[in-house]
Amino acid sequence: MHALEMIEVVDAAALIEALRSAGVQQGDQLGLAIADGIGAGFATDTGSWSMSTPHPVPVAAAIEDAFSPRWTWWNSDTAAVLVAGGVRVARCWDVSAAHRMLFGGWRSEPARVWAALNGVSAATIPVMGQLDLLGGGGDDGQPDRPGRPDGHLRPDWVAGGWATNPSHLAQWAATACRAVALQRSVIASLPDPARVEVTVRSESVAELLCAELAADGLPIDLAAADEIIATFLGPRPRHEQDAIAARRRRDDVVLSLPGVGSGTDLRNPAHVRSMLDRVGVDVPDTRAWRLEPFRATSEVVDALLTWRKAERIETTFGFGWIDKHVRDGRLRGAWSGSDGAAGRMTAQAGLHNMPADLRGAVKAEPGHVFVRADLGQIEPRVLAAVSGDAQFAAAAAEDDMYAPVAARLGVDRSVAKIAVLAAMYGQTSGAAGQALQGMDNSYPVAMQYLRDADEQGRAGNDVFTAGGRRIRMWDFGDQYAENPSTERSAMAARGRFARNAVVQGAAAELFKVWAVTVRARGGALGARIVLCLHDELLVHVPSEHGAAAARLLDDCLQEAAWRHFRSARHTAAATVRFVADITVIEKWSDAKG
DNA sequence: ATCGTAGGCGCC
DNA sequence: AAAGGGCGCCTACGAT
Numbered sequence: 187m188h189a190l191e192m193i194e195v196v197d198a199a200a201l202i203e204a205l206r207s208a209g210v211q212q213g214d215q216l217g218l219a220i221a222d223g224i225g226a227g228f229a230t231d232t233g234s235w236s237m238s239t240p241h242p243v244p245v246a247a248a249i250e251d252a253f254s255p256r257w258t259w260w261n262s263d264t265a266a267v268l269v270a271g272g273v274r275v276a277r278c279w280d281v282s283a284a285h286r287m288l289f290g291g292w293r294s295e296p297a298r299v300w301a302a303l304n305g306v307s308a309a310t311i312p313v314m315g316q317l318d319l320l321g322g323g324g325d326d327g328q329p330d331r332p333g334r335p336d337g338h339l340r341p342d343w344v345a346g347g348w349a350t351n352p353s354h355l356a357q358w359a360a361t362a363c364r365a366v367a368l369q370r371s372v373i374a375s376l377p378d379p380a381r382v383e384v385t386v387r388s389e390s391v392a393e394l395l396c397a398e399l400a401a402d403g404l405p406i407d408l409a410a411a412d413e414i415i416a417t418f419l420g421p422r423p424r425h426e427q428d429a430i431a432a433r434r435r436r437d438d439v440v441l442s443l444p445g446v447g448s449g450t451d452l453r454n455p456a457h458v459r460s461m462l463d464r465v466g467v468d469v470p471d472t473r474a475w476r477l478e479p480f481r482a483t484s485e486v487v488d489a490l491l492t493w494r495k496a497e498r499i500e501t502t503f504g505f506g507w508i509d510k511h512v513r514d515g516r517l518r519g520a521w522s523g524s525d526g527a528a529g530r531m532t533a534q535a536g537l538h539n540m541p542a543d544l545r546g547a548v549k550a551e552p553g554h555v556f557v558r559a560d561l562g563q564i565e566p567r568v569l570a571a572v573s574g575d576a577q578f579a580a581a582a583a584e585d586d587m588y589a590p591v592a593a594r595l596g597v598d599r600s601v602a603k604i605a606v607l608a609a610m611y612g613q614t615s616g617a618a619g620q621a622l623q624g625m626d627n628s629y630p631v632a633m634q635y636l637r638d639a640d641e642q643g644r645a646g647n648d649v650f651t652a653g654g655r656r657i658r659m660w661d662f663g664d665q666y667a668e669n670p671s672t673e674r675s676a677m678a679a680r681g682r683f684a685r686n687a688v689v690q691g692a693a694a695e696l697f698k699v700w701a702v703t704v705r706a707r708g709g710a711l712g713a714r715i716v717l718c719l720h721d722e723l724l725v726h727v728p729s730e731h732g733a734a735a736a737r738l739l740d741d742c743l744q745e746a747a748w749r750h751f752r753s754a755r756h757t758a759a760a761t762v763r764f765v766a767d768i769t770v771i772e773k774w775s776d777a778k779g
Numbered sequence: 780a781t782c783g784t785a786g787g788c789g790c791c
Numbered sequence: 792a793a794a795g796g797g798c799g800c801c802t803a804c805g806a807t
Contacts, residue, residue, distance in 0.1 A: 453802055455786050473787065498788060501801050525798065530791085532798055539790040539799060611795040619793095678794060686796035690791095694797095720791045720797090 260296050260362050262523070265397040274398060276706065280390035281362055283523055284369045287386055290648060290658035292526030297344050300361075303368040304337030314341045330354075332361050373654075382654030384749065385695055389523060391702040392531070395715065396521035398705075403516025404537060404548060404716050405726060410773075411508050411547035418499040418543075436496055440489045452493060462486070503541055511535040515551070521718075523698070527683075528691035529655050531698070531718050538719060548717075548724075548774035555732040557713070558777045559739045559768040560722035561697070563587045566606050568693045571751050571762040572652035573635035577628060582762045595624035609636055610689050612682030636685050643684025644677040651691035653750070659684065696764075697721060700746040707742055711735050724774065732770040739768050 257275050259265070261282035268275065282294040289302050297311045312326065312334075327334035330353070332343040339361075340347070348358035373382045412422055419436075423429035441448050445465040451457040458472045465486045469476050474494065480487040511517050519535025532538065540548075550556045561567075566587055570578040581590040592602035605621030607613075609632075626633045642649045642659075649657045659680055701718055704725065708714070711731040717724035727735040747764045771777055 451803085455803085471786070494788080498801080502789075502799090519799095527797060530797065534799065536789085536799075539788085541789060608795075613795045675794080682794080683796065690796065722791080 258362055258366055260299075260365075261294070262393040262397050265394045266400070269394075269397045269401045275394070277387070278390050278394055279366055279387065280393045280523075281365045281369065283389045283393050284366075284386045286524055286526075287382075287389055287529070287653075287655045288369060288372055290656035295344075296362075296365075297339050297341070299365055300333070300339045301337065303365055303372070306337040310336075310338070312338055312341045314345050330357075332357055376654060378654070381652075385653035385655070385699075388695070388699045388702050388750075389529075391705070392698040393523040395701060395705055395718070396523050396531070399521045399533075399715065399718065400518060402714060402716060403513075403518035404724075405551050405554075406508070406512050406515055406517045407547050407549035407773075408508065408512065408515065410549060411512075411544065412505070414544055414547055415499060415504055415508070418496045419504060422505050433500070436493060436500075440486070440493045443486050443489055446486060452490070453497070458490070462490075499541070499543075503536060503544055507536060517548075524655075524694070528657060528687040528694060529651065530690065530694040530720055533718075537717065542775075545777075546773055546775040550726060550772050553729055554726055555729050556716075556771050556774065557725040557727055557732060557735045557739060557768065558722065558771055558774065559725075559736075559743075559766045560719075561700075561743070562765040562767060564693045564697070564721045564764070565610055565689050567762055567764055568696060569610060569632050569635070569689050571747075572688070572692045573632040575629050575631035575635070578632045579762045582764075585765060591628075594628045595621055597621055597624065609633060610686060612640065612678075612685045635688070639688045640681040640685040643680040643682075643687075646680065649684045649688055651688055651695060653692060653695040655691050655695070657684065657687045657691060693721070696746060696750050699750045700743050703742040703746045703749075704739060707738055708735065711738065713738065736768045736770055740766055 257264075257278040259278065259280065262280060265278065265280075281296075281299055285294040285299045285302065286292065293308075298308050301308050301311055326340055329340075329342070332339055332348065332354075334340055343354070343358070348354050369386070370383070373379045373386070376382050416422065420432050423432055437452060440446060440452060441450060446461055447464070450461045455472050459469065462469060462472065462477075465484065467477075467480050467484055467487060469480075472490075474491060477487050477491060481491060482488075508517075511519060517535060517537065519533050519537045521534075521537075522532045524530065525532050548556075562585070563582075566578070567582045569575075570582050577594075578591075581587050581594075584590050586599075588599050588603045588606065591606060592599040595602055595605065597605070601621050605625050608619075609622060609625055639649050646659050648659050651657065697718070697720065701715060701723060704713070704723060705715055708725065708727070711727055711734055713725050713727040713731065713735045715723055716726045723739065725735055725739065743764055743766050747762070751762065769777055
């Protein structure tokens with residue numbers, strides 16, 4: 187083991203300086219350890235050091251692990267501070283991310299985490315300024331200790347008291363380490379602890395990746411962006427008056443059509459609906475998919491849908507969007523490692539819902555290329571793996587999984603695809619209904635896996651992804667619960683949600699293992715992930731390493747699949763084939779061809 | 780003024 | 792008989 191230097195205070199600037207002066211490079215493996223749960227010590231192969239300064243961040247100590255020592259912290263705020271300072275550590279245990287996995291839901295601040303680990307209700311978490319005026323025996327512990335006898339953290343510590351002096355910092359760090367120990371004991375009580383712990387680790391590093399994505403941003407060619415936007419809105423307006431005039435011109439195209447009426451507010455769905463009624467188009471709502479059939483026969487509908495498209499660009503993905511989120515040629519937004527539902531990554535600033543039309547503006551910087559890789563048919567393959575359905579897993583041997591499914595069901599490929607998706611989404615109507623019977627006969631194990639999740643969801647019970655994420659059901663479907671007559675709808679909604687979540691969530695887990703593997707292995711090539719899109723990675727890499735990075739992405743996928751599914755209960759899971767479409771490109775829009 | 784909801788639409 | 796999952800972000804609107 188490495189040399190160990192005890193420290194009392196850890197702060198970002200000093201940490202970064204210390205890491206640099208110790209010769210640590212970005213991506214280096216940092217060997218870390220904790221001594222006696224008090225204070226934090228760390229070292230690298232190149233030397234050890236200590237530090238002390240007044241500006242703290244919630245860096246906890248590190249846990250000792252013979253195979254993979256890693257940083258430990260309460261949440262990714264710490265990672266963000268380190269990344270901002272140019273330091274990227276290899277591994278971490280993110281207490282917040284682990285909490286969301288083990289307990290479900292989205293909220294995971296220290297007070298909530300600590301309460302859960304101590305078996306006390308989050309509803310009783312004390313708040314700042316709450317005084318026990320009635321003298322009812324409120325024992326809030328000792329001011330110089332973060333924990334209270336009742337299992338809660340002291341609110342003054344949570345609100346910033348942890349950072350007031352070196353002793354508090356050390357205790358706060360030690361408390362994070364204690365939280366990890368408690369989380370690991372929770373994990374140890376689960377059916378497959380090794381599996382869950384591995385997932386917690388990849389989910390933790392995914393948070394680290396999120397901090398890096400937020401800092402790095404997505405390369406954007408500003409001129410190209412303006413050009414594309416202009417095809418919808420006209421040239422970039424010079425002033426506010428310009429913008430207003432352009433907007434009026436767009437509105438007038440629709441408003442001047444016969445029967446529309448200049449008083450119609452195109453941005454008010456109720457107005458639009460009655461206007462459509464006047465021109466002979468009777469629809470329950472004005473969604474695009476509902477209006478599309480009328481497009482060929484109604485000039486008004488056609489103009490309205492064209493207007494809607496431009497309006498979407500104007501309001502959400504237009505010049506204002508570029509101006510707000512692009513700096514130094516990079517589009518930046520906040521990232522979250524897992525949503526509150528099934529655990530997919532989320533991103534703000536439009537990074538996850540940028541219209542396909544604008545992808546031509548996503549352009550590699552000079553001397554660089556993108557390597558884009560998207561997983562093929564990830565959800566059915568994951569279903570095969572997590573359910574252990576040998577027949578379904580065998581279908582995954584093909585590049586196109588739907589072909590053998592179609593052959594087995596005796597239906598067209600398009601019907602087979604609909605049937606598979608319908609089973610995973612909980613849809614049983616229409617054309618899918620027929621083929622679903624065939625699915626039940628041909629792939630009973632996979633279908634039973636989905637049915638089990640559905641039944642648990644209907645009953646209001648939590649379900650779990652293969653990696654061990656708890657999917658909370660109790661706060662889902664409330665919108666129906668008020669009315670007893672819609673309880674059936676609520677149950678059905680929970681069933682569909684649960685059915686989909688066990689697949690979508692497991693896919694998200696595999697995706698993140700893949701992503702963090704690419705992150706770990708890509709450093710030597712100068713490869714940086716710049717976008718994660720549920721089943722797609724966009725990697726920015728020096729041009730001369732494009733081909734090598736493409737190979738790396740596939741290698742990492744195979745490694746990720748092996749890591750994630752090797753300990754599965756069913757041997758079938760380990761044999762499921764995962765495929766990625768990988769291309770080296772200069773613009774994101776070059777991808778599909 | 781600020782907030783939450785609904786309708787709507789973008790992506791997977 | 793019918794029953795499609797997730798997210799972010801925009802506008803209008805009603806409630807506070």
